Amino acid sequence: MKILVAVKRVIDYNVKIRVKADHSDVDLTNVKMAMNPFCEIAVEEAVRLKEKGVATEVVAVSIGPKAAQEQLRTALALGADRALHIETDERAESLAVAKLLAKVVDAEQPGLVILGKQAIDTDNNQTGQMLAALTNLPQGTFASEVAVDGDKVNVTREIDGGLQTIALTLPAIVTTDLRLNEPRYAKLPDIMKAKKKPMDVKTPADYGVEVASKVSLLKVESPAERKGGIKVASVDELIDKLKNEAKVL
Amino acid sequence: MSILVLADLHEGQLAGATAHVVAAAKAIGGDIDVLIAGEGVQAAADAAAKLDGVSKVRVADNAVYAHQLAEPMGALLVELAGDYTHVLASASTTGKNVLPRLAALKDVSQLSDVIGVESADTFKRSIYAGNAIATVKSDDVLKVMTVRTTAFDAVGDSGSATVEAVDVVVENTQSSFVKQELAQSDRPELGGAKVVISGGRGMGNGDNFKLLNGIADKLGAAVGASRAAVDAGFVPNDMQVGQTGKIVAPDLYIAVGISGAIQHLAGMKDSKVIVAINKDDEAPIFQVADYGLVGDLFEILPELESKL
Ligand SMILES: Cc1cc2nc3c(=O)[nH]c(=O)nc-3n(C[C@H](O)[C@H](O)[C@H](O)COP(=O)(O)OP(=O)(O)OC[C@H]3O[C@@H](n4cnc5c(N)ncnc54)[C@H](O)[C@@H]3O)c2cc1C
Numbered sequence: 001m002k003i004l005v006a007v008k009r010v011i012d013y014n015v016k017i018r019v020k021a022d023h024s025d026v027d028l029t030n031v032k033m034a035m036n037p038f039c040e041i042a043v044e045e046a047v048r049l050k051e052k053g054v055a056t057e058v059v060a061v062s063i064g065p066k067a068a069q070e071q072l073r074t075a076l077a078l079g080a081d082r083a084l085h086i087e088t089d090e091r092a093e094s095l096a097v098a099k100l101l102a103k104v105v106d107a108e109q110p111g112l113v114i115l116g117k118q119a120i121d122t123d124n125n126q127t128g129q130m131l132a133a134l135t136n137l138p139q140g141t142f143a144s145e146v147a148v149d150g151d152k153v154n155v156t157r158e159i160d161g162g163l164q165t166i167a168l169t170l171p172a173i174v175t176t177d178l179r180l181n182e183p184r185y186a187k188l189p190d191i192m193k194a195k196k197k198p199m200d201v202k203t204p205a206d207y208g209v210e211v212a213s214k215v216s217l218l219k220v221e222s223p224a225e226r227k228g229g230i231k232v233a234s235v236d237e238l239i240d241k242l243k244n245e246a247k248v249l
Numbered sequence: 250m251s252i253l254v255l256a257d258l259h260e261g262q263l264a265g266a267t268a269h270v271v272a273a274a275k276a277i278g279g280d281i282d283v284l285i286a287g288e289g290v291q292a293a294a295d296a297a298a299k300l301d302g303v304s305k306v307r308v309a310d311n312a313v314y315a316h317q318l319a320e321p322m323g324a325l326l327v328e329l330a331g332d333y334t335h336v337l338a339s340a341s342t343t344g345k346n347v348l349p350r351l352a353a354l355k356d357v358s359q360l361s362d363v364i365g366v367e368s369a370d371t372f373k374r375s376i377y378a379g380n381a382i383a384t385v386k387s388d389d390v391l392k393v394m395t396v397r398t399t400a401f402d403a404v405g406d407s408g409s410a411t412v413e414a415v416d417v418v419v420e421n422t423q424s425s426f427v428k429q430e431l432a433q434s435d436r437p438e439l440g441g442a443k444v445v446i447s448g449g450r451g452m453g454n455g456d457n458f459k460l461l462n463g464i465a466d467k468l469g470a471a472v473g474a475s476r477a478a479v480d481a482g483f484v485p486n487d488m489q490v491g492q493t494g495k496i497v498a499p500d501l502y503i504a505v506g507i508s509g510a511i512q513h514l515a516g517m518k519d520s521k522v523i524v525a526i527n528k529d530d531e532a533p534i535f536q537v538a539d540y541g542l543v544g545d546l547f548e549i550l551p552e553l554e555s556k557l
Pocket residue numbers: 005006007008009025026036038039042061062063064091092093094097114115116117118119120121122123124125126127128215216217383385
């Protein structure tokens with residue numbers, strides 16, 4: 001079985017972003033970029049399935065600017081066999097990404113597609129679900145456990161009330177939650193080897209997909225800044241403040 | 250304008266989130282219908298009919314909608330969406346699971362986690378873990394969006410909408426429900442609680458969370474956790490507060506043994522009053538706390554419980 005993994009280049013999760021002075025967008029100049037953490041979990045899961053003998057090939061795909069090839073090289077170093085870069089400098093939002101991924105699914109015929117549940121930049125949490133709808137495949141979102149069993153996959157999902165397990169026919173779409181696995185770090189020899197692994201480069205036009213969206217970004221602002229308060233010296237003072245100053249007790 | 254709100258159910262009953270989503274729908278304006286889909290959901294439908302501002306409750310009561318699996322729910326919404334200009338759901342795991350399918354099949358974008366309504370086509374949403382607020386305008390014919398419930402005050406329940414059965418039944422051969430383990434608790438749910446007390450890695454282990462439970466019981470609070478506490482196995486995933494867990498905005502949030510990473514702050518910094526208890530007086534959580542108490546939580550918590 002072939003596994004397709006979608007990886008997105010995003011701002012490093014440790015970076016606190018700033019809004020541009022003209023409010024047109026956030027300022028990403030010289031900001032450290034990385035693979036979206038949920039996508040790292042997706043790559044790890046695919047590689048583990050290959051190590052277990054469930055999968056035979058892991059293909060990583062990313063849609064974005066030329067620099068997204070860095071994240072694809074990381075995926076290759078972590079164990080993906082080959083990569084596909086669909087290059088665009090346009091702002092590709094979830095629907096366009098899902099349409100492109102649907103074309104890739106059509107061409108590659110994977111048994112499983114694994115995506116992150118959300119990208120930590122736009123926090124959209126929708127690409128996997130859109131891909132499932134467009135390909136008419138079942139979805140297991142927010143997965144904390146994925147168990148392939150013959151022509152089915154059981155997915156345990158982190159839902160608001162607890163955990164839910166569903167069974168899906170294969171091929172299926174899975175999106176990862178935090179507890180699915182702990183991604184490994186790429187080792188130096190693997191990083192060297194990854195440079196030689198194959199990477200295809202295409203454009204959205206090759207797939208006949210229009211990237212432009214009907215949603216426009218009017219402005220971006222900083223949220224109201226929360227000011228630090230005071231330190232209290234004792235439990236008694238805390239209770240007094242909460243009762244008499246904040247009036248929340 | 251005509252708006253369809255997909256209701257959230259919790260064990261077959263109407264969940265509190267829906268009253269907040271109806272409030273967002275009222276801010277957009279126009280006729281508001283609520284869709285209840287599930288199996289054995291008459292009580293939920295009756296509860297939804299009481300929500301202020303709702304004209305009609307549409308009920309799809311069929312085994313295929315039990316557990317609100319994404320595939321049949323998406324197909325049902327596609328059937329119904331033609332009657333509406335907007336389809337809304339809460340940014341719960343159900344809303345997030347189902348709505349993008351509708352958007353994709355209707356070839357429109359989805360706006361996730363909307364926190365403000367500027368007009369019928371312009372909305373505010375938080376991005377980058379709440380460190381930026383984007384104002385976005387959608388020119389799509391159908392607006393599909395999930396709503397952050399803490400950003401909209403719940404509507405009242407003095408309404409009397411009509412209730413009408415939906416006879417659309419879709420097929421589902423692709424997915425099936427196997428089991429679920431739902432957290433059982435007598436405490437209020439995290440999303441709606443007036444007071445939340447959360448523990449982090451500093452709690453040391455799961456057993457120590459009983460130090461929080463005692464205080465929670467006295468304050469009528471919900472108990473939450475940081476990702477580190479969930480990852481370490483102290484408490485289950487449904488307690489995680491943060492960018493990638495639950496977003497809360499109670500009147501009082503008490504963070505205990507939590508350092509204050511941006512991903513955690515994203516889930517609680519809109520709380521009215523924040524208290525931090527941490528032994529490290531330089532922990533970043535103190536930068537957002539109204540009241541900070543530096544010290545060992547194992548001494549502070551028992552004292553706090555006894556004096557409340
Ligand atoms: C209003 C608005 C403003 C935006 N502004 C900007 C901006 O200023 N700068 C900018 O760069 N982008 C911008 N975007 C685009 C955005 O960053 C994303 O590329 C797009 O929305 C898709 O990612 P997501 O956050 O929706 O993905 P999610 O649905 O949150 O991601 C889930 C998973 O989908 C997969 N995935 C998502 N995107 C890709 C991809 N490109 N390649 C491969 N896999 C992927 C990954 O596995 C990911 O973990 C904007 C989008 C909108 C709607």
